[in-house]
Amino acid sequence: MRPTHRIHREPLRRDVLKLAGGCAALTNTSLLSTLFSLSATNAAVAANDLSGYKALVCVFMYGGNDSFNMLTPLDTAERADYLTARGGVYQPGNGALGLPENELHPITDNATGRTFGVHPGMGDVQQIYQAGDLTFLCNIGSLVEPTTMAQYQAQSNLPLGLFSHADLQRHWMTSVPQTRSQVTGWAGRMADLITSQVNSNDNISMNIALNSVNMMQTGGSVIPYIVTNSGASEVGWYGQTWTQAKIFTQLTDDVLSRSYGNLVEQTFANANRNALDSAIAFNEAANAVNLNTTFRTDNNSLSSQLQMVAKTIGARDAIGHSRQIFFVNIGGWDNHDELINNQQTNLTRVSEALKDFYDAMTELGVQNDVVTFTASDFARTLNSNGRGSDHAWGGNQIIMGGPVRGNQLCGTxxxxxxxxxxxxxxxxxLLPTTSVDEMWCELAMWYGLENDNQMESILPNIRNFVNQGETAYPLGFLA
Known part of the structure; x- marks a missing residue:
């Protein structure tokens, strides 16, 4: 006779919830994004042009990109100076950091007629530049105010912790380099002002980050919604069709649908419910976007991140966003040694990922609605330390998209x-000749923000660089 087994429901309930960690198991990054996303500031934004769709995509290079090898001078006299600074042309073991001229991808700055070489690993970037949709923003760095050599030598009103990774990363993200106490970023503060006008989904922030929290997108009331390269994190087992998963799903729904007398418990249960549903809805929307563009994701996490960004942009209407800001990142730039080899690997990945994303934006028909830009702690010393380069200041960044004025360099x-x-x-x-604030101001103006007192709340130091009410873009890298 076959033995019979009676299901003990309460122990099973405890076991399943113990396995899942109870409600605490639902506190993944997607939940935290929902739990702490409060109603945004109801600022007066009627003057802003928030019509249509626009997106900003930040590619942060953690560690400090040696960007004067990303973009090097080719004119005879300038190249000679470059090679002097870099100790000659690199040969294995000679300590020099100069790149061979015949390996560089040549471009011309049509505004000045000067010629430059793009890094050997960045052939795709050269192509986008020549297509007119990419520029290099030259010798940019974090500044409190326009700074002369005399002011630097007198240590007058400089960013705190110059040449420090932690400080310069913070300064790029907050745009308040005179303090370490700033806890919100420029993109977060901008989202605070406009999210109620451009985001119809209270559970998914207009600021979306891949794989990690960042200060740039963190505002007073808006924080980034964190997703992985594969999408929003869902709760394991939930919604699956096998027996134990069905039981877990039923128990989870039961726990989250209860009425709790304790306000904190009720709020937490509601947030868990919203986060769980939002993650599922986000993934359904993103997965419904089919791209013909091939992303080179093998050994290229940046391309994988940008593939998810592309799918999210494609799902913008289903998600409920008419403005989005994305943050992706790539590490491995702190090259005190093995600079040449490490940069060859990393810059190739950046170039391939940018080209894949550029093609996807064209496929989606939003190439004129999306601007992608790089950022990094700082550039690196032109002088070699015998193995690589060390922490410096002003450097070069990439800006890409249909609105970009290509075929010419920007900045100095x-x-x-x-x-x-x-x-x-x-x-x-190098002492920077262009400030991060000017770059952010131009991006914010293109995004739809007016250059008025709102801009000062986003960029507290902006009036040191750009006068209030000016309608022309500060740097002119966007059309």
Whole structure:
């Protein structure tokens, strides 16, 4: 006779919830994004042009990209100065950091006629530049105010912790480099102002980050919604069709649908419910976007991240966003040694990922609605330490998209990189001639924000660089 088994429901309930960790198991990154996303500031934004759809995509290079090898001068005299600063052309074991001219991808700055070489691993970037949809923003860095060599030497009103990873990363993200106490970022503060006008989904932030929290997108009331390369994190077992998963789903729904007398418990249960449902809805919307563009994701996490960004942009209507800000990142730039080899790997990945994303935006028909830009802690010393380069300041960044003025450089690429040039702080650390604030201000104006007192709440130091009420873009890298 076959033995019979009676299901003990309460022990099973405890076991399943114990396995899942109870409600605490639902506190994944998607939940935290929902739990702490409060109603946004009801600021007066009627003057802003928030019509249509627009997105900003930040590619942060953690560790400090040696960006004067990403973009090097080719004109005879300028190249000679570059090679002097870099100790000659690199050969294995010789300690030099100069790149061979015949390996560079040549471009011309049509505004000045100067010629430059794009890094050997960035052929795709050269193609987008020549197509007119990419520019390099030259010698940019975090500044409190326009700064001269004399002010630097007098240590007058400089960013705190110059040449420090943690400080300069924070300064790029907050745009308040005179303090370490700032806890919100420029993109977060911008989202605070406009999210109620552009985001119809209270549970998924207009600021979306891949795989990690960041300060740039964190505002007073808006924080980034964190997703992985594969989408929003869902609760394991929930919604699956096998027996134990069905039981777990039923028990989870039961726990989250109860009425709790304790306000904290009720709020937490509601947030868990919203986070769980939002993650499922996000993934359904993103997975419904079919792209013909092939992303080169093998050994390229950045391309995988940008593939998810592309799917999310494609799902913008289903998600409920008419404005989005994305944050993706790639590490491995702190190359005190093995600079040449490490940069070859990393810059190739960046170039491939940017081209894949560029093609996807064209496929989706939003190439004129999306601007992608790079950021990094700082550039690196032009002088070699014998193995690589060390922490510096002003460097070069990439800006890409249909609205970009391509085929010309923006900002000021130094006339000479030779040791002792007018911007040389020592060892080839360059004093920035363009501020991060000017870059952020132009992006914010293109995004739809007016250059009024709102801009000052986003960028507290902006009036040191841009006058209130000016309608022309500060730097002119966007059309």
């Amino acid at each position: 690429y130094p006339d000479s990189l030779a040791p002792g040039n007018p911007l040389d702080l020592g060892r080839g650390r």
